[in-house]
Amino acid sequence: MTITTALLQKYSQPGPRYTSYPTAPYFTAAFGADAWRTELQQTCQRDLSLYVHIPFCDSLCYYCGCNMIATKNYAKAITYLTFLYQEISRVAALTQSNRVVRQIHWGGGTPTYLRPDDIRRLMAHIRSHFNIADNAEIACEIDPRELSQAHVHALAESGFNRASLGVQDLDLSVQQAVNRVQPLALIQQVNQWMRDVGIASINMDLMVGLPQQTVASFEATLTQVIAMSPDRLAVFSYAHVPWMKKHQKLIVESDLPDLPTRIALQQLLLDKLQHAGYVYIGMDHYAQPDDELVLAQQNQQLYRNFQGYTTHKDCDIYAFGVSAISQTDTVYVQNAKTLAEYQQRIGTGELASERGLRVNEDDRLRRDAIMRLMCDLQLDKVAFALRWHIDFDTYFASTLSMLGDMQADGLLTLTHSHIMVTETGRLFLRNIAMCFDAYLQTDTQNDAPPRYSRTL
Secondary structure (H helix, E strand, O other): OOOOHHHHHHHOOEOOOOOOOOOHHHOEOOOOHHHHHHHHHHOOOOEEEEEEEEOEEOOOOOOOOOOOEEOOOOHHHHHHHHHHHHHHHHHHHOOOOOOEEEEEEEEEOOHHHOOHHHHHHHHHHHHHHOEEEEEEEEEEEEOHHHOOHHHHHHHHHOOOOEEEEEEEOOOHHHHHHHOOOOOHHHHHHHHHHHHHOOOOEEEEEEEEOOOOOOHHHHHHHHHHHHHOOOOEEEEEEOOOOOOOOHHHHHOOHHHOOOHHHHHHHHHHHHHHHHHOOOEEEEOOEEEOOOOHHHHHHHOOOOEEEOOEEEOOOOEEEEEEOOOOEEEOOOEEEEEOOOHHHHHHHHHOOOOOEEEEEEOOHHHHHHHHHHHHHHHHOEEEHHHHHHHHOOOHHHHOHHHHHHHHHHHHOOOEEEOOOEEEEOOHHHHHHHHHHHOOOHHHHHHOOOOOOOOOOEOO
16 A cells, blocks of 8 residues: 555545534534433443443543543542442442443553552442443553453453553654653553553554654564564554643643654555554554454444444444443433533532434444444445445535545545555545535634644
């Protein structure tokens, strides 16, 4: 695969990541706590995936786009946990007890900011309120810098079988530029600790486009990471959005890689990881050939949600904590985004839900098309039309017109029966998905449309 300057210049534009459709900017306060309570009481068929948001970090990483709070004051975490326990109990009381939890994910912030005993207590609280499958996938995001062996043992004893290590880049000058210094030896030690306690799957997060990053420095990082043999790699493009994340103004913009360097970094990434045997799934994700994600994609059973790619397509997501987003087949709902508002809502005996959306038929139809292209890398137009009782070419006439331009650029192939993403097109999945997004088309008529990070 060869990435050209012309392609990157043309398609590197602001756009959603499509962890949902419609995307979060279109959630409204019209669907709040009362509506979510009704939905919880009425939804009873599907299995569950639980998400827990721990917003705290010991220090601020300048690139961070997460909802997080940098603090050394652990008392804030203790207070937060008291409200989190209440929220979990409250939602569980509205949930049929026989529903099976297939997946649990702790994100942040830094979930391992919690002390080992608090990790145990929180997981025990979850287990006491939900019916967790014996083979449930239980994952935790980890900052290696503050991790101890006591944390690792607490995770293992609590049933965690997957870990995601925040590596980002191993070059010292890059680490200093983003305020996240962590030597290779530390990453290797944490990786080995995880393997020693039987963590079955390890993902490592990397990032391209960081300040001071060069092709040579990132190649060294990739070589060192590959030597540790992670099961999965998530390699995100740095999203410079200082209008949303004010702390990103601490990054010197002139230190960010220029366009030719960004192209070379993406090319290096593809070449080196695929040469090492990793399969490029799409949307920044790579995995070993025998990984569940790869097998699910081959069997057209892969899906995307707010945790990224997943094999648990038919689960409702119940999310806990500040800013956490829950999802059923017909509803999205997000908790209050600030710590004070979240704790105030829970403290008054309510659910923490602040805004959400009930999807309509067009939303569900377009979501299906977007998800199938992002996960299967193809869309069977005939089967899709039968499933949704539409004439595909008529319904998506404007979309097909936009896709025709992408076909000319080699991103996909259009036939009478299929839309098929090419190898090059995998890099531009967000752009392809944007052609199906009815909200983006409406945004062109608005004075203040949502602002997104660039697709590459």
